[in-house]
Amino acid sequence: MSSEDGYTDGDARGAPPEQLALIRETVRQAKAPRAKPRTWRGAALAKDLPVARVLVDKGVLHLDRYFDYAVPEELDADAQPGVRVRVRFGAGRHRVRDGRREGGGLIDGFLIERRAESDYSGPLAALAQVVSPERVLDEELLGLARAVADRYAGSLADVLQLAVPPRNARAEQRPSPDPLPPPPAPAAGSWERYEQGPAFLESLASGGSPRAVWSALPGPPLWCEEIARAVAATLSSGRGALVVLPDGRAVARLDAALTELLGEGRHAVLTADAGPQKRYAQWLAVRRGSVRAVIGTRAAMFAPVRDLGLVAVWDDGDDNLSEQHAPQPHAREVLLLRAAQDRCGFLLGGWSCTVEAAQLVDTGWARPLQAARERVRAVAPLVRTVGDQDLARDEAARAARLPTLAWQAVREGLRHGPVLVQVPRRGYVPRMACATCRAPARCRHCSGPLEAHGSDDLRCGWCGRTESGWHCPECGGFRLRAQVVGARRTAEELGRAFPAVPVRTSGREHVLDTVPGAPAVVVSTPGAEPVAEGGYAAALLLDGWAMLSRPDLRAGEDALRRWMGAAALVRPQTAGGTVVVVAEPTLRPVQALVRWDPAGFAVRELAERGELGFPPVSRMAAVAGPGEAVAEFLRAVELPPSAEVLGPVPMPVTPAGRPRRPGAPPPGEQWDRALIRVPPGHGAPLAAALKAAQAARMARGGSTPVWVRIDPADIG
Template identity: 80%
Template sequence: MSSDDEQPEETAAGGPEQLALIRETVRRAKVPKAKPRTWRGAALARELPVARVLVNKGVLHLDQYFDYAVPEELDAEAQPGVRVRVRFGAGAHRVRDGRREGGGLIDGFLIERRADSDYGGALAALAYVVSPERVLDPGMLALTRAVADRYAGSLADVIQLAIPPRNGRAESKPSPEPLPPPPPPEPGSWRRYARGPAFLDALAGGGAPRAVWTALPGPGWPEELARAVAATLASGRGALVVVPDGRRAARVDAALTALLGAGRHAVLTADSGPEKRYREWLAVSRGSVRAVIGTRAAMFAPVRDLGLVAVWDDGDSSHSDERAPFPHVREVLELRAAIDRCAFLLGSTGCTVEAAQLVESGWAAPLTADRDQVRAAAPLVRTVGDQDLARDEAARAARLPSIAWQAVREGLRTGPVLVQVPRRGYAPRLACERCRAPARCRHCSGPLEAPDERDLTCRWCGRGATGWHCSECGGTRLRARIVGARRTAEELGRAFPAVPVRTSGRDHVLDTVPGRPALVVSTPGAEPVAEGGYAAALLLDGWAMLGRPDLRAGEDALRRWMDAAALVRGQRDGGTVVIVAEPTQRPVQALVRWDPAGYARRELAERAELGFPPVSRMASVTGRAEVVAAFVAAAGLPDDVEILGPVPLPVPPPGRPRRPGDPPVGETWERVLLRVPPGSGAALAAALKSAQATRLARGGPDQVRIRIDPLDIG
């Protein structure tokens, strides 16, 4: 083993000392589910006797490879990509009186075999080959290294996200033989899109088109994704589809099975259990299946001859991993498309600002339907604003205006009615009382807050904002509003006593509901699919969605509204959606026009003027105040960096479960935001990674937390 920070004492390459060392290593090693090996001597492998190993240590100052000697008995099994165990730590090389003084066994991956080592001292030997299964191929290594560099993280942390834990029983069973490529599928409902059939033809012909797909409302998107996968398989290549949750993975799984039959794809979700999931993962790694449908962790699935990567609903927060270094599915699949030179498909009923940027930059082409198709598939959307509620005193007390009651009564005549109600607990966002434009800092355009209910402060740079006035209308008064989900199901149940009321939310999520008349009350993201579509839908408490202190509040509200409205029948079939929100708000208007791409383009243009992501790149550094200040000062940041803050992190409310980013109990942390132009993003990540590695190598008791492009920047 070699390291720049360790200089082991020299030991003989062979003889009694080395033999005693090997015997002691074998005696002390304890590897679950692995047979102990008896080493018959100190002979090394004749060819390529050096193994370069990545140890399973996710700290940045150990983000390097270490060299080990390959004993002769491990020569056949010690191949690149296998799991190994090695002696690592203080005293791992020192031997006294035939006994090793220190160093514990640790897991790792064998990266490559070499003829010699750059290290001049004695090399410790591999202790075990845990499994001869080659789970880390060169393509996976290149991808995980690119992701680690992109997010200022360690390679070992990314590999832990990419490769599931080993299951010996699953590994001992053979995978099925691969099936021949299927014939190209018919375009089907892809004919509704102007470039849909051409996109499938390009996939079936071995091409690599890149598209941002704005799907039409209705239940047809799983089948359309399945046809894109089938077209890719027809070219003899593999396909990967990542969706936000297991419910949607099940829908795509059913569509692909109905189209091609069983045995052609694997499903990788957490619901499968560790043994089944690892067995499916091995089938993909061994080339038995060429298609994968899965949730977030499946973004690293080792698909052979990758021809298509697809992500559905990239704005869903489930696509962002909450474990270091916090990669996002969309960006990982963008890297895979570039590394593997394969096709890329980003699909959703809405459109994120990041998706709009891919189109504006020319990296991807839009894949949309014309307006006639949109009007035919979308329901009729009607708005209800504060002025309507003010005129309807009874509706104000019950939170439902007359137009909403009318839509419910008419919808229940022909089918179920969906009622979307936001969860409680959204923090208020300050906005202009007159035009509702978000209150922004004059210096850095960050969101304003009033922690003591008197003075305005920026959440980004911490500066005061005395004398604030609205840049849109000139108003000087602010408002903050939260409306919860109170008693919605009870109110509807009393109003319609003969109609069943079903709920779908965090505690119990429904997958489907029958097409019979019923009231379905759901929180955003938990809406079940109705057989034949909903007859109507109510989108309540719009301010609870738009009032979040988040840069993506409007985009996220529109995405959730459209996901719910897309489950309603088309306007020609009588489908109606009523939204209770201020009609002049841009997300509400985009919903009425059913134009998510237009809203995303306008939002992107405004963010470009203000220097917001994704036009700029940002990183957050959190920790104790003095530690953060010293870290930023010594980080060697790019010259064009803009430092915003520090500002104190909000203290978690009592009773709320702790989250990964929360400070330790009893400590007050601060956060600094670092903003650079997009061309300096790689330099910023490299500087932060180097500074963090230096700090960890010194062994300081206080560390900082780094996150590239955080989702909660306000």
């Protein structure tokens, strides 16, 4: 298809049959030879391959294609595939003034390909500028970006914005260091603790491509040393390695482990904290082949590592690994695509185990990498539970913040070292719930959460009205209890209970990395737990019922992952390490924590989801927006015959003053959401249908927003 102003589109649509299939882009060839391209004003063209196929930086689906431009003679040498260019693109190009077409505004893009002729026989606009002769986009990265865009029903330009960092001229002008020779293969080290650990390293060192789901043992942070050895084994074979981690603290620990094992200059660190110039310089060193190993946060999942031999991801259940910008890919899924595309090794590790990881093992695509049960019991702490019946019989729990067992664990643990206290949320003001049935206490005026401000002051957290004479609409009860007490309030109460012991907090505003091994109480929110020298003597996991009662399909999986992340920092049971979790002991996540069996929990969750048709066994997409727009979209989309539409149903209204999440309604507006489910193997047709419908809607100029998200994490 060509446009009247001389811009043409190439066929940039891939056809991935399965999630893990090798995806190759097909480019449409010209049906018949064309005359030599002409520009509007007759400018001299390059003698060889005078047509440039360009991807413009427009993240809208109806422009997700290539456009042909003429290559001026003066730009011939620099206009090579993979460079950044600027071209004229915009509404102004349609106007005619004094008998001549008027060029549109300049826009950035990538030169994809040089060709001898164009499918369009009319005059072509010329490239306006080659921003830099640095070739930042190669066929491998372009193929990966197209695969990600197709899987998530997004645009190629949006994915490349995530994959290629912004240009920094100063970093680009500096040469990258010369590559170092491959290091020697490392010893197995702490991998000896796992049944197949040494064999996994040997396979990487010999040029193999093993794929494993790794259940890391609790204890000191040896996981970073073990990942470092896997990277070193891959480098020793002359290949590259890529490791993606959820946050900067994990990256810093692995950075230190790699530097200690391999020395300086062997790996690059890609994080947003490094700053634009340093990060781009590191990225260029990887792109130029100077560095073969990369570690970083989720943006590193697209790092252009040459000759990939291993891709690894740590703690894939962490929300930080899910990109918030369109099309919102997950680092685990991108690395799975890379493992299939490059036929390299794959390592997915963590203290816990996600259902997606269990599915990889269940299908035979990956093998489990874990320790024998005797070794797990030797290094895991003792886990004790406090359930509803224990709280009902505990007189101290009725009047105090903690039950008797928890107080005893804190007092005993402080004799031997620091004690970790995990609370589900930060802050001070507690939100209230019915003491009998635990239904959240809601405001009668706006249905907002009720919060306690003092002993007798009960207010709505949304509208601020004072509530008096509250009673539970579910059971008729009149007694209230704190639903979740924040970290600051918990630290304040523990400080009064143990006045001679220092109390430290670690949370969103201030995250501690390490704490000394001296007696102290460390209050932390999930994911912000610091590492204690020598390990914690004890840990308390409070308000477990609040984490388990979230209206989310992954509530149990996420609660177990957060509990195990804290419990893994506690000393072994043989050294007196104790963990107390305040949650009902009969619940499956609590039992998995007591047995320290995250893989068994994930396998049972996978079986249940398979029976119910829930992800990841099935593929699912969410369509959200104003009710009429969602209904119109569903009528227009040509879904696969196997698709099942659930809904639409109203979404929860975002309270005023609360930040808006991607795909959530603006504060105060009512949106609807529909879920579309397809059986295994039909995810690609579903994504293609949704992408085509969204592109057609945008081309018609629809102003009402409609969000489309593949594999949403918050399906409820």
